Ligand SMILES: N=CN[C@@H](CCC(=O)O)C(=O)O
Ligand SMILES: [Mn+2]
């Protein structure tokens with residue numbers, strides 16, 4: 001079963017200014033039923049996806065269930081530069097219980113739809129990368145099949161494993177591709193940071209068969225900035241909206257040790273920020289999530305702090 005839990009405001013703590021100088025003073029923790037459409041600007045809504053059942057099924061190291069909590073804790077302490085009137089909500093967490101990952105994905109999908117229908121941009125904190133299947137489906141329900149959804153995934157892995165023997169954290173984009181085929185709509189997937197030492201030959205073949213666009217890790221760095229920018233911009237131009245997903249295991253383990261499958265040769269934060277800037281400037285970003293953060297293997301909250309800083313960067317850029 002999957003359950004929904006409103007966030008305990010005690011999680012959002014930090015230095016006190018009394019005048020919203022810090023994000024814990026800015027955030028509003030509300031229940032999903034209180035999310036209302038109003039005539040103000042769009043706002044961001046943080047949602048947790050506390051689930052590591054997909055990682056477990058994929059033979060990974062469990063612990064990502066605690067990801068949403070630690071990202072909130074680190075984000076809480078960071079300075080707030082948002083306008084007084086802008087919305088910054090925490091709308092709670094979907095918790096996977098009894099291994100019911102598909103229930104959690106369904107609940108996530110419904111919740112994403114609800115948030116989008118109320119002018120919120122979802123920022124989902126995972127959780128295993130199975131989160132992507134629920135997040136994408138919520139977006140799909142909202143935009144309908146008339147609009148083309150582009151998926152930009154920052155990751156060491158394609159996550160295109162076949163789900164013939166069940167769904168897990170390594171199958172979400174394969175599942176999406178199969179659904180696209182059934183719906184006769186294009187599957188638009190750009191994967192940034194792919195490593196040959198993290199994906200077998202079959203996965204590269206699947207990527208080719210599905211027309212997946214990707215940049216390998218050794219090309220995904222600031223030395224190739226112009227090429228990276230070009231590839232990302234071409235992808236953005238071709239789609240109506242962009243679902244962005246950041247798998248923390250794509251970063252070098254020097255930056256992000258707190259994951260199930262660490263990447264000693266992973267990418268660095270700077271190149272990700274360059275790409276995020278392009279996505280945000282395009283005004284096409286419809287939702288974003290952070291996957292695979294596993295606090296059990298983190299060092300001095302390094303990975304949680306990086307995840308929080310990425311979110312901080314995103315929310316301090318203009319929305320459409
Ligand atoms: N979401 C993660 N997917 C990776 C995990 C790799 C690993 O555990 O080594 C994958 O299935 O390829
Ligand atoms: Mn992944």
Ligand SMILES: [Mn+2]
Pocket residue numbers: 155156157247249250292
């Ligand atoms: Mn990965």
